Amino acid sequence: MEDFFFRSFLASIDECSALGMADITDMTANICDSIYKEASNGKIKADETITYMSMRTGRRLLLNAKVCHEKLKRGIVKDSQYANAYLWMMLQPYLSIDALAITMLTPEQIRLMTDMAKGLSGYHFQIRQQTLNRSGCDHKNTESANSIIHINHLII
DSSP: OHHHHHHHHHHTGGGOOHHHHHHHHHHHHHHHHHHHHHHHTTSSOHHHHHHHHHHHHHHHHHHHHHHHHHHHHTTOOOSHHHHHHHHHHHHHHHHHOOHHHHHTSOHHHHHHHHHHHHHHHHHHHHHHHHHHHSTTOOGGGGHHHHHHHHHHHHHO
16 A cells, blocks of 8 residues: 555656655655564564565666656656755765665666666756746755756766
8 A cells, every 4th residue: 555655656757745755754754663673573684585575666666767857858858856855866876875885786786776876967958048047936946956966977
């Protein structure tokens, strides 16, 4: 059920607000707590728990980044706040997936990570142009986009 809500969130990410995120966040926390409690009580093997949670986290981070990547690629960005959120969600796999989780990625997931990394610097210009062209947006709102260029050099 929790995965259903996660996928629903991804399908309508550009319509979600922080308010709608509370349910997903709470359900995710409850699921994770339950899994770790079962592992602590010996009902689930610790190594299986670590494997499952690493694979689950990697998959979700990549799915989230992929959706944001596609939205930015097509220019579907409501405003500078969404652009900022999309950029940070796209960076999460590179910031959060550790060496163990990387070894558990499928070849398709690794290819996705590589392909998205190659395109990150292109979004800097695209988002800056969109942000500056919208009324009411000033140059300060592109600070996150500016940081993407620097982070991109570390990833590739």
